[in-house]
Amino acid sequence: MKTPFKLKVVQYLIRIYFERWSFERNPKRHQERMWLKLQKHVLSRSPKYNSLEFQDLKTFPIQEKKEFMGDFNAINTQELDFNEAMEIAVKAENSRDFTPTIKGLTVGLSSGTSGNRGLFVVSENERAMWVAVIIQRVIKWSFKKRKVAFFLRANSNLYSSVQSKLIAFHFFDLLSPMEDHIRRIQQLQPDIVVGQPSLLKLLAEAQKNNSIQIQPQKVISVAEVLSPEDEKTIENTFMVPVQQVYQCAEGMLGQTCKHGNLHLNEDGLIVEKEWLDNNRFIPIITDLRRNTQPIIRYKMNDILHATECTCGSKMQALTTIEGRMDDVLQFGQDKIIFPDFIRRTIIGASPEIDNYQVIQVSYRELSLFISDVELWEAAASALDAFFKSQGIPNIAIFKSDTLRHEKGSKLRRIHAKSSPTM
Ligand SMILES: [Zn+2]
Known part of the structure; x- marks a missing residue:
């Protein structure tokens, strides 16, 4: 019998709880175990990587987005064809209907300038994992019923996946006019607002000039660089701290802790650092939890600022995501x-x-x-x-x-x- 999606989310909530605990006890040993498991169960099914099985991570090639996309057919473990998957993703994007899947997998486009768009594929299990990480580390578990207003440039049905008695995601398409958002969010009165800083700032302006009156308990910034100025404006308007989420191609890479620093989710990631100076680095990530389209030594385009955090977590802390190398x-x-x-x-x-x-x-x-x-x-x-x-x-x-x-x-x-x- 197929496990219902919500039950899967609960299973993953338990799993990541233990993975986090295992990481904090002994980071190196935890990552080594996860890396071996990934090789045994996932990379063995990837035409690109199966010949490298059980070798040291350092022997795997580093890839940037262009190579990662160019190697799509050889990397994925489901014998998916890039052109076929791309066609479905583009059709969904144009029709704004994000339900079609390929072999039961969700396809989506990650944002990027035209001609440079990334294609990502995730299974239902990976979607459940993503939801579990969001609930555990960002939204936080609660027995109170909460409404989440989620603003995004729609690119897959990844996000519409959670509706339950305790949590309801309401999806706002960034391509809709701002007037519509204002009307809907006022009606909704969300407990949590998730969106990119430029959008959160527009909402803050609307709140200041009384076009809306909302009292979210959490405001979460995603997708763009959150500058200290924007952070202050948004915080002063809604009277709650802005939390940040760092994610890429639908992988949850990090989020802010109670001390206000970002932590990379190293209980599910290996992050190699290419240092630019004493505290700036470019991350090269290996995602230990992805299995449809494995992400192995993927060099990001972001500039991160390393720091030490006193909150007690051993996961790498960051003061900020400064921007991209393109900036x-x-x-x-x-x-x-x-x-x-x-x-x-x-x-x-x-x-x-x-x-x-x-x-x-x-x-x-x-x-x-x-x-x-x-x-x-x-x-x-x-x-x-x-x-x-x-x-x-x-x-x-x-x-x-x-x-x-x-x-x-x-x-x-x-x-x-x-x-x-x-
Ligand atoms: Zn911390």
């Missing part, structure tokens, strides 16, 4: 500027700046958008002074009067040019 500005051959410095400089120019964007046009030109045009000069001269202090003279800063943000996509406040023209 790192490059000037000339060897001068790079991390996005955090640009952000601090602009915010530092005036405490009233809260909506801005920098787009690098070339090695010598940047366009700068500041929503309050009266503050543009101040921000531009602060940037100019900053570049000079870094030994990067003669950067021309142009005024932009629009924010580049395609509806439903992630808002990026800092865009580096991937290969700037001289």
